[in-house]
Amino acid sequence: MKVLSVFAAALVLAVLAAGPAVAETPAPSIGSAAPAFALTTIDGKPFSLADAEKANSLVVVMFISTQCPYSNAYNDRMRDMAAAYAKKGVQFVGVNSNKTETVQDAVDHARKHGHTFTIVKDPDNRVADQYGASHTPEVYVIDKAGKLRYHGRIDENSDDASKVTSPDLKNALDALLGGQSVAKAETKAFGCSIKRV
């Protein structure tokens, strides 16, 4: 019995040692409950995801950065989509989890780029950890029941908004608002690692 348990422990260790080492917690799977969080907005107001879910049809949680060129490539798209979808009952929430960026940096950045959507600072990157968010920009769409419905990129062309062929976030929002499931619920794109504590 002892030999068996030693063997089992060795096997587990061997498997763990051989497997790829990923730094972050995996993202919650599509259809599972989105981790609840409550943070303070960059203008000092309380924000709770649970309250946002109740008040809206959908909530878009976007991990963003003031410095990352890939995130910044989407500044105008974030502003325009947040405004357009606010009318349809979708709340956009920017989450800044980078330890290298201060609340004041986020305030200045939002002012400069006309970001009037809610932006929260995530001290100690706890929310990024809960969501398994690895980079910016990275978005999560959460429905009224608090379930994760989409995770990934805004679209496939960071370089040129006029040449986008796969507007994945827009497609996901339109499908969900139309009562349909999301055809492509998980997407990927290059981005800047979140600078964690």
Added chain:
Amino acid sequence: MKTSARAAAAALFFLLSSAPLAADAPRIKGEIDAKQFHDLIAREKGKVVLVNFWATWCVPCREEFPDLVRLEADWRSKGVVVIGVSTDLGKDLTAVEKFLATNDPAFANYHKKSGGDDQDFIDSVDPKWGGELPFSVLYARDGHKAAILSGKQSRADFEREIGKLLKAPAAGR
């Protein structure tokens, strides 16, 4: 004596005159897509391979890169191959060349082919990769993917993983 001095002078002249040409030569070895990337790894079978995906716009990539240059110089003779893959946009190739000229890596660097959907390339490298940079992958001597390292790593982090793979017996021995 005179002849050999003349030959030495000619050789010195050749070396000096060819130096600017070498410095101006493109440092990017070529563009690769997902298939070419995997062909590249397959060709290094028998060695421990560390692939680093980077971009000039990525601050932690730029911070990490000099460590990789030094690491490669120290581990090359022990059977370790380092390969760099820039994921910069095609329009930023001048910045890529400038970055490589500054850091002067002895290892090969490639540029991920522009166009197409980056998701296909990302997934082909590793399904667990979300697209964050820097991102490194270690392949064992038998060619199997042994570890993925997300985000900026220290030289010690890299060396720990490399050390494990060098200690492991090569498949088929």
